[in-house]
Amino acid sequence: MESVKQLKHKLVDNSFKxxxxxxxxxxxxxxxxxxxxxxxxxxxGKSRYNDFLESEEGITTNILANRLHxxxxxxxxxxxxxxxxxxxxDYELTATGEGLKPVIxxxxxxxxxxxxxTANVDKYRSMADHNL
Numbered sequence: 530m531e532s533v534k535q536l537k538h539k540l541v542d543n544s545f546k547x548x549x550x551x552x553x554x555x556x557x558x559x560x561x562x563x564x565x566x567x568x569x570x571x572x573x574g575k576s577r578y579n580d581f582l583e584s585e586e587g588i589t590t591n592i593l594a595n596r597l598h599x600x601x602x603x604x605x606x607x608x609x610x611x612x613x614x615x616x617x618x619d620y621e622l623t624a625t626g627e628g629l630k631p632v633i634x635x636x637x638x639x640x641x642x643x644x645x646x647t648a649n650v651d652k653y654r655s656m657a658d659h660n661l
Contacts, residue, residue: 558603559629563588563596565636568622568629571606576619600626 547553559565566588570581581593588596597620600606605626608618622629640647 558599558605561596563592564600565629565633567593567596567600568605568626569633571620571622571626572630572633576621577611578617578620605629 547557559568563586566584566586567581570584575581575584578593578597581588581597582590597606597608601608601620604623606620606622608620610616611619
């Protein structure tokens with residue numbers, strides 16, 4: 530298991546550094562339209578490639594493979610093989626990835642308040658260990 534120091538180093542290496550702004554650096558890592566949805570799914574208990582493909586947003590296989598790789602490179606997730614032939618993986622959040630949980634819940638709360646027609650926020654309250 531990687532130390533927090535090693536995970537922080539991965540985050541620095543994966544930020545484009547457009548500026549020293551914390552928001553800009555964070556968006557370099559998680560700012561595309563798919564990454565937070567994958568993290569949401571991990572928080573909801575999904576852990577396998579096909580599980581992510583079943584999400585209602587309809588991520589394509591090439592984008593999913595790319596985002597999983599980027600998340601692993603950034604130290605937000607790890608993968609462990611659960612099958613050898615062909616090799617298939619279970620994905621899970623690292624402590625650094627888990628640190629995004631309050632961010633995701635705040636975004637959900639914001640959408641519930643300001644974007645009419647979004648899903649009932651209680652549906653998302655059942656995500657694993659929601660202790661906010």
